[in-house]
Amino acid sequence: MRLLDTLRRLPQPVTAARLAAETEISTRQLYRDIATLRAGGVLVDGTAGxxxxxxxxxxxxxxxxxxxxxxxxxxxxxxxxxxxxAALTIAGRNALARIVATLPDRQARQAAHATMRSWRPTEPRAPITIALDLLRQACWDEFSVRITYRDAHDRRSEREILPLGMSYSPRTLMLVAWCLLRQGYRTFEVARIDTLMRGTTSFRPRRVQLLRDYVALRAAEWKIKDQQAALPMP
Known part of the structure; x- marks a missing residue:
């Protein structure tokens, strides 16, 4: 499966040396694996060299x-x-490679020569130093995390939070969470989180409801602001 994923992902034709390096096996083992794939019905064209x-x-x-x-x-x-x-980018590319591998030849060529491109923003993003994999896992599996956080005035605090979801923007990555210290919703800039550890509190299966309540709360706040903005000036 690793070899198949690599064949789907890399520009083709792919040399045996590149395939062996990507899958962390010897070229001799690679030749045996290619033969196994072919015997299993996978059509792999090309030869060594x-x-x-x-x-x-x-x-x-x-x-x-x-x-x-x-x-x-x-x-x-x-x-x-x-x-x-980086992890999210690699996951997206691997998933796309699997999709492209299922396309008919004409559509696969269209994917290889797509006319639209995305360019990186000119504004630098704040560097993130914590393990995003752990933060994602905490959101999915609904367990708390302990963080050390620096606010905009560089004041540090330690707290345990229930991570609900992350929001990506061109400038930074934001985390919506329920703060057990403040007993309320808080939004954290992930780049300002200095340390991250797994907590001991499980909030399954409350994440969806907590998110719904957060969205409803924000929608009510925005409605009030819109109404105030519509009031005539005295």
Whole structure:
């Protein structure tokens, strides 16, 4: 499966040396694995010294997209690189490679020559030093985390929070959470979190309801602000 994923992801034809390096095996083992894939019905064209091309992958069902849908997929995954989240970017590229591998030849060529591009913002993003994988896992599995946080005035605080979701913007990454210290919703700039550790509090299955309540609270606040802004000036 690792070899198949690599064949789907890399520009083809892919040399044996590149495939072996990507999958962390010897070239001799790679040749055996290529033979195993072919015996299993995977159509891999090419030979040693030239490179390999995955032309038919029976492990994935066929897909079909319009040209604009293909452009949207390519543009969306390319835009992940602007977020400064390496793991998310790699995951998106791997998922896209699996999708492209299921396309008919004509549509696969359209994906390879997409006309739309995404460019990184000129404004630098604040660096993130904590383990985003742990933060994501805490959101998915609904357990608390302990953080050390610096606010805009560089004041430090330690608190335990229930992470609800993250919001990516061109400038920074924000975290919406329920703060156990303040007993209320708080929004944290992830780049200002200096330390992150797994907490001991589980809030399953409350995450969805907490998020709904947060959205309702913010919507009510925005409605009040809009009404105040519409009032005539005295």
């Amino acid at each position: 030239y490179g390999y091309t995955l032309t038919e992958d029976p492990t994935l069902p066929p897909q079909s997209f319009s040209r604009l849908e293909i452009e949207a997929l390519m543009l969306g995954v390319a835009s992940l690189g602007d977020l400064g989240d």
